[in-house]
Amino acid sequence: MTREYLDLQPLKRAQGRVVLPGSKSISNRVLLLAALAEGETRVRGLLDSDDTRVMLAALETLGVGLSRQDDGDVVVRGGARFPVRQAELFLGNAGTAFRPLTAALALMGGDYTLSGVPRMHERPIGDLAEALREMGAVIDYLGTPGYPPLRIGMGTISTAGSVRVPGAVSSQFLTALLLAAPLATRASGQPLRIKVEGDLISKPYIRITLNLMARFGVQVEQHEWDEFVVPADALYRSPGHVQVEGDASSASYFLALGAIGGGPVRVEGAGADSIQGDILFARTLEEMGAAVTWGPDWIETSGTQVAAGGRLRAFDADFNLIPDAAMTAAALALYADGPCRLRNIGSWRVKETDRIHAMHVELSKLGAQVRSGEDWLEVTSPAVQDWRAAEIGTWDDHRMAMCFSLAAFGPVPVRILDPDCVSKTFPTYFEVFSTLVQA
Ligand SMILES: O=C(O)C1=C[C@@H](OP(=O)(O)O)[C@@H](O)[C@H](O)C1
Numbered sequence: 001m002t003r004e005y006l007d008l009q010p011l012k013r014a015q016g017r018v019v020l021p022g023s024k025s026i027s028n029r030v031l032l033l034a035a036l037a038e039g040e041t042r043v044r045g046l047l048d049s050d051d052t053r054v055m056l057a058a059l060e061t062l063g064v065g066l067s068r069q070d071d072g073d074v075v076v077r078g079g080a081r082f083p084v085r086q087a088e089l090f091l092g093n094a095g096t097a098f099r100p101l102t103a104a105l106a107l108m109g110g111d112y113t114l115s116g117v118p119r120m121h122e123r124p125i126g127d128l129a130e131a132l133r134e135m136g137a138v139i140d141y142l143g144t145p146g147y148p149p150l151r152i153g154m155g156t157i158s159t160a161g162s163v164r165v166p167g168a169v170s171s172q173f174l175t176a177l178l179l180a181a182p183l184a185t186r187a188s189g190q191p192l193r194i195k196v197e198g199d200l201i202s203k204p205y206i207r208i209t210l211n212l213m214a215r216f217g218v219q220v221e222q223h224e225w226d227e228f229v230v231p232a233d234a235l236y237r238s239p240g241h242v243q244v245e246g247d248a249s250s251a252s253y254f255l256a257l258g259a260i261g262g263g264p265v266r267v268e269g270a271g272a273d274s275i276q277g278d279i280l281f282a283r284t285l286e287e288m289g290a291a292v293t294w295g296p297d298w299i300e301t302s303g304t305q306v307a308a309g310g311r312l313r314a315f316d317a318d319f320n321l322i323p324d325a326a327m328t329a330a331a332l333a334l335y336a337d338g339p340c341r342l343r344n345i346g347s348w349r350v351k352e353t354d355r356i357h358a359m360h361v362e363l364s365k366l367g368a369q370v371r372s373g374e375d376w377l378e379v380t381s382p383a384v385q386d387w388r389a390a391e392i393g394t395w396d397d398h399r400m401a402m403c404f405s406l407a408a409f410g411p412v413p414v415r416i417l418d419p420d421c422v423s424k425t426f427p428t429y430f431e432v433f434s435t436l437v438q439a
């Protein structure tokens with residue numbers, strides 16, 4: 001049963017340790033790679049949430065052998081092509097399922113329709129679809145051109161020359177082309193040269209993609225951030241086992257708790273050795289005045305107690321490398337000693353909701369002074385007497401719900417509407433949150 005709202009009374013302290021749920025970005029990449037790889041892959045620590053469930057269900061529909069073991073591991077039996085050549089797939093609002101599956105299915109060819117929730121049909125995919133068409137794939141838009149839902153047909157794929165993909169809207173388009181590229185290079189016997197047009201956003205996610213492809217046996221040649229070459233003989237081979245790291249974006253909320261509730265708060269499952277860019281959020285916390293300790297697979301934070309009048313240092317920073325954890329920084333601006341500016345976050349406009357707009361509206365409700373533009377947001381914290389109790393809308397966006405839990409360290413009660421939208425990436429978020437905090 002989903003709850004209409006969750007009331008949070010003013011909180012003072014945060015302390016404890018959390019074992020992080022699996023990384024969404026790694027889970028969905030590993031599932032696709034394992035499905036395309038020769039052999040059997042045993043995946044440990046897979047995230048169990050809406051985004052991975054739609055991926056698992058899609059792969060099952062496509063005939064990929066999947067089984068859940070008693071110990072929770074998922075075993076994937078892969079092969080170079082999916083057995084089912086005609087299917088209708090529903091992919092919810094999972095960008096990490098929709099974009100890579102579009103590329104893989106388009107390069108295999110078949111008769112597939114891909115759809116999602118209404119918001120997914122407002123999230124762009126045109127840059128990826130055009131690149132795939134340039135390679136000979138057949139893709140039709142079933143609704144608005146440039147957006148899902150899509151129908152994929154049987155094309156004649158060529159990797160001759162190179163393919164271009166714009167980098168400014170979402171890095172997931174490049175990730176999708178990279179992950180699916182071996183399907184094309186094998187068919188043509190030629191390498192695929194992928195050229196990024198314009199600036200590439202969210203670069204650390206490409207590092208995750210390249211790292212995981214290498215674990216499955218495919219080394220991509222990288223030229224800065226504007227050209228990637230997938231070799232002609234690229235073939236995915238199962239590494240046998242894969243351990244999924246804890247989710248670094250999910251870690252950001254708990255690391256933030258350590259910074260505003262005294263701490264120490266330790267997250268386990270992602271640390272200095274992580275392949276996820278969002279661990280960099282801990283550096284932002286340091287700049288805001290928190291103490292951060294790093295282990296290979298854990299991070300611990302301690303800091304001031306904002307409920308007792310402590311303040312974080314204000315920031316003015318470019319958050320392009322960590323767009324997801326950046327939302328946590330925006331919520332922390334409620335406790336900063338001056339205006340906080342988040343720059344270069346234009347991709348927020350096309351995520352689960354228009355996050356710049358949603359943040360502007362909801363932070364204002366609490367009494368913060370907010371200004372925003374096409375790709376930036378500026379938040380000035382309310383003085384103690386200016387805080388207002390508020391009902392926070394979460395806009396069907398898991399990260400809105402999770403980062404506004406931090407608002408409970410202000411002096412007023414906070415009501416989070418539709419808290420169960422956290423199921424996109426972290427179904428048990430509020431239960432875990434409640435084990436760390438005290439009034
Ligand atoms: O590749 C990925 O796993 C992701 C890339 C990012 O998207 P953009 O590249 O669209 O910024 C990020 O926001 C998303 O949550 C996950």
Ligand SMILES: C=C(OP(=O)(O)O)C(=O)O
Pocket residue numbers: 093094095096324351352399425
């Ligand atoms: C942008 C996000 O998701 P998606 O993978 O659907 O793009 C997110 O999780 O913040």
